[in-house]
Amino acid sequence: MGKILKKEALILLNKELAFQNLEKEKRAAELIIANKELAFQNQEKEKRAAELIIANKELVFQNLEKEKRAAELIIANKELAFQNQEKENRASELIIANKELAFQNLEKEKRAAELIIANKELAFQNDEKEKRANELIIANRELAFQNQEKEERARELDLANKRLAFKNQERRIQTAELNIANRELLLQNGEKEKRSAELITANLELKRAQEYQKEYINGLEEMMFMTSHKVRQPIANILGLSYLLNDQSVNSPDELKESLDYIKQSALSLDTFTKELTLFIFNLGEKGKIVFK
Template sequence: MDYRKRSYELLISNKQLLYQNQEKENREAELLSALNQLAIQKNEKELRAAELVIANEELAFQNQEKEKRAAELYTANQELIYQNIEKENRAAELIIANEELTFQNNEKEKRAAELVIANIELAYQNLEKEKRAAELVIANLELAYQNTEKANRAAELYIANEELIYQNREREKRAAELIIANAELTYQNQEKENRAAELIVTNKELEDAEAYLKEYIAGLEEMMFMTSHKVRQPVANILGIANVLQHLINSKAELLTSIGYIKESAENLDTFTKELTLYIMNLGEKWKNNKTA
C-alpha cells in the first residue's frame, strides 16, 4: 500500500513539473511578444522622428502655431521615453521569473530523487524486518526442540534412577553419567536463557526501527504537503500579479503596488524554502542519531 501511495505521489509531482514547464514556455512566449512590441515601438519612434522633421518644416511656414507644436512634440518624446523604460522593466521581470521557474524545476527534481531513495530504503528495511522475523521463527523452533530434548533427558534420568536401584554394581558409573547429563542440561538451560535475551533485544530493535520508519515516512508526507501547498501559493500570487502587470496597469502607483505584492510573495516563498531546508536537515540529523544509537 505504501508503494502505491509513493507511486501516486510521484505521478502528482511529475504533473506539477509538466505544468511548471508549460508555464515557463508561456513566459518565453510572453518575452518574445514583449520584444516584438519593443521593435514595433522603435519603428513608431522612427516614424515620430520623421513626423518631427515634417512638423519642423511646417513650423517654418506656420509661425503662429510654433510654440503649441513644440510643446506637443516634447510631450510625445517624453511619453516614448517612458514607454521604452517600461518595456525594459517588463523584459527584466520576465527574465527573473524564468530564472525562478528554472530553480523550482530543479528543486522538484531533487525532491523526486529523494522520494525514490526513501522508497528504496523503506524496501530494504522491510526486507531486513522479514529476515529478522524468519530468524525469530527459527529460534523459536530451536527452543521447542531443546524443550523436547530436556523432557527426553528427564525421562532418561528417571529410567537411569530405576536402573540404579537394580544395578548397584554400576552405581558409580551411572552416577558419573548423571552428573554429565545434568551439566549438559544446565548448559542447555543457560543457552535457552541467552537465546531468550537475544530475542528480546532483537524484538526491541525491530520495534525501534519500525517506529522510526513511521516517523520518517510521516516527515516525508508532511514535507510533500508543505511543498504542494505553501510553495504553490506564492507562485500563484506572482503569476496573477504578473498577468495584472501585463494587462491592467495604468499608472506608476499601481505598478509600485503590484511590485510590492510580488516582493511579498517572493519573501514568503523564500521563508518557506528556509523552513523546508531546516526541516530536511533536522530529519536527516534524527536519521543519523537513530542509526548511531
Template structure:
C-alpha cells in the first residue's frame, strides 16, 4: 500500500486545514454510525429473511400437505359421488320394490280379511273340538286307569312267566339228561347186544340156539328202534319248549 504524502501548509493556511480535518472527522463519525446502522439493519433483515424463508418453507410444506389432502379429498368426493349414484339407482329400485310391496300389501289385506273370516270359523270349530277333547280326555283318564290295571296284571303275568321259564329250563335240562341216558346208557348196551348176536350167527352153535339168537336180535333191534324214536320225540319236545 502506497503511503500518502501529506504536505504541511504554511502557517497562513494552518487554521483552515484543522477546520477541514474536524469536518472530515465528523463526517467520518456520521458515516461510521450510518454504516453501523445499515449493518445492524442488514443483520435484522437477514434474520427476518431467514425467518421468512423458514416460514416460506413451512408454508410450502403445508401447501404440499394441503395439496395431497385435496387430492385425497377429490378422490373421496369422486368415490362419494359414485356411491351416491349407486345409492340413487338403488333408491329407484327400492321405490319400485316399495310400490310392488304396497300392491302386495293390498292383496294381503284382502286375503287377511278372508283369513279372518276363516279364523272365526276355525275358532268356532275349535270350541267344538275343545268340547270333544274334554270328553276324549275323560276317556283317556279312564283308559290310563285301565292301563295301570293291565300293567299290574302284566307285572304279575311276567312274574308267573319267569317262574314258567325257570320250570321250562329245568324241564329242558331233564330232557337233555333223558336224551343222554337214551343215547348212551340204553342204546349203547342194545348196540352191543346186536353186535354179539351178529357174531354168534357166524359161529357154529348147538341146535336150538339159532332161534334164541334170532329172538335176542329181534328184541334188540326193536329196542334200538324204540330208543331212536324216543330220542327224536325228546328233541321235538325240546325244540317246542325253546320256542
C-alpha cells in the first residue's frame, strides 16, 4: 500500500514538473519575441539618429553659407568706403559711383531675400526635428513599459527556476543568460538617455542660433534703412552743386568756394555715415561670435 501511494505521489510530481516546464517554455518564447521587438525598435531609433545627424550637417552647411555672405557684405562695405574716399578727390566720377552703389544695394536685397528663404527652410527643419523628438519620447516610454513587463516576467521565471534548481542544471544556465541579457538591456537604456540629453542640448543651441538670425535680419533691415536715408541727402546735395558748377552762371570765386565747401560738407557726412555703418556691422558680428562661442 505504501509503495502505491509513493508511486502516485511521484506521478503527480512529474505532472507538476511537466506543467512547469511547459510554462517556462511559453515564457521563454514570449521573451524571444519581446527581444526581437526591442531590436527592431533600436534599429528604428538608430535610423532616426542618423537622420538627425544629416539634418545637423545641413544646418552647419547653411550657417557656413551665411557666414560667407556676411563676409561678402563686409567686403562690399569696405569697397563702398574706398569709393567714398575717391569721391572726395574725384567729384566728376560721382554718377558712376552712385550706379555701382545702386547695384550693390540690389545685390544686398537679393541676399536678404535668400536669407529669408533659408530661415524658412530652417524653421521647417526644426519642426521636423521636434516631431522626431516627440516620436522618440513616445518610443522610449513604450520601451520602458515593455522593460517593466519583462522584469516582472523575469522575476517569475527566476522563482520557478529556484524551485526546480535541484532537478534541472540547464535551467540554471538559462537563468544566468537571462540576467546577462537584462544587464545589456539596462546598459542600452543608459545610452538612450545620454542621446536624449544630447538631443536637448542640440535643440537649445539651435534656438540660440534662431534668435541670432532674427537679430541679424533686423540688423540688415536697419542697415538698408540707414543707407537709403542717410546717403540720399548728401548725394543729392553733391549732385545739385555739381550741376551748379557746370552752369556758366557761377563765375565768382566766392561762389565757387562756397559751392566747394558745401560739397566737402556733404562728403564729410558720407564719411561719418560710413564709419557708423562699419561700427554697426562690427557690433553685429561680435554678437554673432558671442552666440556661437
